[in-house]
Amino acid sequence: xxxxxxxxxxxxxxxxxxxxxxxxxxxxxxxxxxxxxxxxxxxxxxxxxxxxxxxxxxxxxxxxxxxxxxxxxxxxxxxxxxxxxxxxxxxxxxxxxxxxxxxxxxxxxxxxxxxxxxxxxxxxxxxxxxxxxxxxxxxxxxxxxxxxxxxxxxxxxxxxxxxxxxxxxxxxxxxxxxxxxxxxxxxxxxxxxxxxxxxxxxxxxxxxxxxxxx
Amino acid sequence: xxxxxxxxxxxxxxxxxxxxxxxxxxxxxxxxxxxxxxxxxxxxxxxxxxxxxxxxxxxxxxxxxxxxxxxxxxxxxxxxxxxxxxxxxxxxxxxxxxxxxxxxxxxxxxxxxxxxxxxxxxxxxxxxxxxxxxxxxxxxxxxxxxxxxxxxxxxxxxxxxxxxxxxxxxxxxxxxxxxxxxxxxxxxxxxxxxxxxxxxxxxxxxxxxxxxxxxxxxxxxxxxxxxxxxxxxxxxxxxxxxxxxxxxxxxxxxxxxxxxxxxxxxxxxxxxxxxxxxxxxxxxxxxxxxxxxxxxxxxxxxxxxxxxxxxxxxxxxxxxxxxxxxxxxxxxxxxxxxxxxxxxxxxxxxxxxxxxxxxxxxxxxxxxxxxxxxxxxxxxxxxxxxxxxxxxxxxxxxxxxxxxxxxxxxxxxxxxxxxxxxxxxxxxxxxxxxxxxxxxxxxxxxxxxxxxxxxxxxxxxxxxxxxxxxxxxxxxxxxxxxxxxxxxxxxxxxxxxxxxxxxxxxxxxxxxxxxxxxxxxxxxxxxxxxxxxxxxxxxxxxxxxxxxxxxxxxxxxxxxxxxxxxxxxxxxx
Numbered sequence: 166x167x168x169x170x171x172x173x174x175x176x177x178x179x180x181x182x183x184x185x186x187x188x189x190x191x192x193x194x195x196x197x198x199x200x201x202x203x204x205x206x207x208x209x210x211x212x213x214x215x216x217x218x219x220x221x222x223x224x225x226x227x228x229x230x231x232x233x234x235x236x237x238x239x240x241x242x243x244x245x246x247x248x249x250x251x252x253x254x255x256x257x258x259x260x261x262x263x264x265x266x267x268x269x270x271x272x273x274x275x276x277x278x279x280x281x282x283x284x285x286x287x288x289x290x291x292x293x294x295x296x297x298x299x300x301x302x303x304x305x306x307x308x309x310x311x312x313x314x315x316x317x318x319x320x321x322x323x324x325x326x327x328x329x330x331x332x333x334x335x336x337x338x339x340x341x342x343x344x345x346x347x348x349x350x351x352x353x354x355x356x357x358x359x360x361x362x363x364x365x366x367x368x369x370x371x372x373x374x375x376x377x378x379x
Numbered sequence: 380x381x382x383x384x385x386x387x388x389x390x391x392x393x394x395x396x397x398x399x400x401x402x403x404x405x406x407x408x409x410x411x412x413x414x415x416x417x418x419x420x421x422x423x424x425x426x427x428x429x430x431x432x433x434x435x436x437x438x439x440x441x442x443x444x445x446x447x448x449x450x451x452x453x454x455x456x457x458x459x460x461x462x463x464x465x466x467x468x469x470x471x472x473x474x475x476x477x478x479x480x481x482x483x484x485x486x487x488x489x490x491x492x493x494x495x496x497x498x499x500x501x502x503x504x505x506x507x508x509x510x511x512x513x514x515x516x517x518x519x520x521x522x523x524x525x526x527x528x529x530x531x532x533x534x535x536x537x538x539x540x541x542x543x544x545x546x547x548x549x550x551x552x553x554x555x556x557x558x559x560x561x562x563x564x565x566x567x568x569x570x571x572x573x574x575x576x577x578x579x580x581x582x583x584x585x586x587x588x589x590x591x592x593x594x595x596x597x598x599x600x601x602x603x604x605x606x607x608x609x610x611x612x613x614x615x616x617x618x619x620x621x622x623x624x625x626x627x628x629x630x631x632x633x634x635x636x637x638x639x640x641x642x643x644x645x646x647x648x649x650x651x652x653x654x655x656x657x658x659x660x661x662x663x664x665x666x667x668x669x670x671x672x673x674x675x676x677x678x679x680x681x682x683x684x685x686x687x688x689x690x691x692x693x694x695x696x697x698x699x700x701x702x703x704x705x706x707x708x709x710x711x712x713x714x715x716x717x718x719x720x721x722x723x724x725x726x727x728x729x730x731x732x733x734x735x736x737x738x739x740x741x742x743x744x745x746x747x748x749x750x751x752x753x754x755x756x757x758x759x760x761x762x763x764x765x766x767x768x769x770x771x772x773x774x775x776x777x778x779x780x781x782x783x784x785x786x787x788x789x790x791x792x793x794x795x796x797x798x799x800x801x802x803x804x805x806x807x808x809x810x811x812x813x814x815x816x817x818x819x820x821x822x823x824x825x826x827x828x829x830x831x832x833x834x835x836x837x838x839x840x841x842x843x844x845x846x847x848x849x850x851x852x853x854x855x856x857x858x859x860x861x862x863x864x865x866x867x868x869x870x871x872x873x874x875x876x877x878x879x880x881x882x883x884x885x886x887x888x889x890x891x892x893x894x895x896x897x898x899x900x901x902x903x904x905x906x907x908x909x910x911x912x913x914x915x916x917x918x919x920x921x922x923x924x925x926x927x928x929x930x931x932x933x934x935x936x937x938x939x940x941x942x943x944x945x946x947x948x949x950x951x952x
Contacts, residue, residue, distance in 0.1 A: 255464030255870075256846070257762060257789045258820075260521070262547035262575055263679060263728045 287363060293321050293340070293371040304363055310334060310355050314342065321371065333371070341374040396422040406431045428452060433890050435473050435497065436915065439939040440481035452491035452516070453482070459893045459933055460844075461868055462496055463521055466895055466931070468919065470946050474498045474524075476506070477944070483510040491516035491542075498522065504529030508536035515567075516542035523549030527557045527578065534560035541594075542570035555580035555603075561588050568592040572599040574623045574654060579603040590615040596648075599623025602656045606639060613642035622646070624654035627662050627681070636665055644668035653677035653702075660687050670694035677702040679728050685710035692718035700724040705740035705762065712745030716752025724758035725749055732762070732789065743770030750777035757815075758783040765796040766823060771805030781813035785820035791847035791871070794824040801825055807832035810840075820844040830854040834861060842866040852878035859885050868893040876903030879932075883907065886914050891935035899929045901952075907934065908952035915941055920948045 287304040300320050307313045314333045332338035334355050342354040346365040354362070354369070400422055403409055406429070413423040429452040430443060443450075457473025459466075475497045482489050489511045499522045507514065514537050519525075527550065533543065534557050558573070558580040568588065573580070582604070589595060589612050596619060598612065604625025613619070639662075643649075649669045658681040670676075673695055678688070679702040688703070688711040698719045703711065705727050715722065727745075731738050743766050750756060756778040766788050775781070786806075794801055802823035810816055810832050817839050821829060825848035833840065834857035841863050847870075849855065855878035858867065866889065875898035886892055886907075901918065908916035919931035941951040 253791065253871075255461065255466045256791065257729065257732045257787055258461075258464045258844075258846070259728065259732055259762075260463045260547060261549070264732070 289368045291369040294373050340371045343370050343372055397426040401426045434935055437937045440478045444481050444485040450486050454493040456495045457497035476503045479506050488513050493518040494522050495520045498524040500524050501529035505532035508532045515539050518544040520546040526551035527553045530557035531560045539567050541567050544572040547575050552578045554578045559584040566591045569594045570597040574599040574601050576601050582608050597621040600625045602626050610639050610642050617645045620648045621651035626656045627658035640665040651675040655681040667694045675700040682706045689714035702726040704730045706730045709745035713748040716748040722753040723755050726760040729762040743767045747773050750774040757781050760785040762787045764789050767795045767797050768805040772808040775808040775812040779812050782815050783818040784809050788823040792824045803828040810836040818842040826850045827854040830857040833858050837861050845869045847871045856881040865890045871896040879903050887936045893933050895931040900927050901929050904929045905952050916952045918950045
């Protein structure tokens, strides 16, 4: 916690903040190590930001999975909370009739709305081994692994290597960047083409590089 | 058998009793009547015309049909209320068809059907329209599963239709042709509400329909109806009592605005006004002549600012109910307090619930202003981003007659923004001061203390909604002590098995309990189910959650036994 937190407090702090709040749902999430949850007792006063980790054992705090949206044929899908909202399903508790984008000039079809929302962001959680605070990163805001690695290095190290390739990717760092794919397997980031990666990544994990040869 | 008793019964023939009882209409009264004696039970069941089913799974259509042979009107509510907020998966149930198929045999003369949160297919609507010759009133609120094709069937086949009220449904809108299906011979319509449908209807068909239905008293059109068109409709139907306009903005109005204003002025019976989409200061004044008589004004689709609202409300002295968007701000609410002394109900909806940057909305300041000017206020639904205990305390003191207090501080777990304390004392003041409180929705940072207050003081509380609140099982235990509690819905609270099981003796006296994202386990639910066979204890499984946790629990009393139509993800324990 020591070295990392110090680097975070350096002059790069503003840039770090910018990176956090540039993501539409730049949320700081309390987590124990690698697991999502661990928020335990729901002492809301202790959490500055979004409460989505409160019901850590439930998926209510996660955005509605795409499958649920596709499955609703007859039913108008009411707002999937836009990503810059509290990512809590069904909150604030507003019924269909009052949830429409009132300030919009026209009523969009639910498909249009959804595709807009789904294409704009792909936010995944990122946890770094040894750091209790998890972050979120919007993968659609990046176009390559390098770019992603830069963002992550900024987030967790407070610095980034502007010249060479990211240390996270080339194996020279103490840490290695991995991701959990759709099947729940832990994969090394960088092996498959970027687009393919976007299609299968569920979350990111920065793990200690135990294989590093000194 | 006491001979005296027998004589009294024979002096009072069943027919007379039935005639007298037919004048009793509320279902609560009728329930009481049915408990007096066997003959009263029978007289009541034969004379009942309307049955209200608060939970479609608490009873079966067969049981209803057996007890009540002469029903003309049915109201059924289906899914748990949190389904309005996407917490209940699709295909959960509450299909109306099984009810309709029994009714077709037992109540062929059924006239009225009012459904809320039920699944209604097009087939069901067609069945309804064709099997019940005298069918007259259809009201669908928050239902889903049907499309405008179903409405076509209703419009085509219901020869004596007097009401078609379609509100906030998950409807597949395939076009507005359904309206053109009303035959020329249909003149009986009294209520037509299609405000929540998106597609354009044929104005020609609508105009003709409105002009030939002389008894039309409620007309709520959708946003596609222009001001010009509205004017024509008003000329045909000056007798309207409730009007929902279409869009209130138009590039060029064909006649002078005075004509539109006159049209409103001629509606001498107008009591309710809604719609008013896109209303701007340019066109809003046309409704001023009608404002003095209005008792209910629904501005929740009009993005008015404080000044526009103030100008409008200056004309609305008789208002009893007012629904607003929070774009009016605290200044707008100040105008409410000054202009509407008779106000009984205020609902303020957030224009941008998911985006704080756009609009601060209303705060504790506005809330206090309204309470000062409107001492008769007894119903509120208030969405805000900041609140203080002292404001809520003041509101309670200014308006001690609250029966429905629903305060939603939009960020979960947010404390009093000035003192940083939990909102316990505010809600405590509500239950202590407002002894008639019947429905309560709490929000913000709340400890068990809030629930302690509720349990101790809210003697008339029937419905309670809790989210992101409480510190321990005690919270839920406290509220289960409310003597008249009927509906309890809880989400994202730290209440576990001990809390759930503390209500063991209570749930049969309630309609239902909903708990989601709490700390209840499958084992806890199993214990409850085993101990109380008259309850259905249902767990909605979620693919992502852990098998031992009971992610969503729905408990309700029933005489119909476990559901036979439960989908695979609903486990009845």
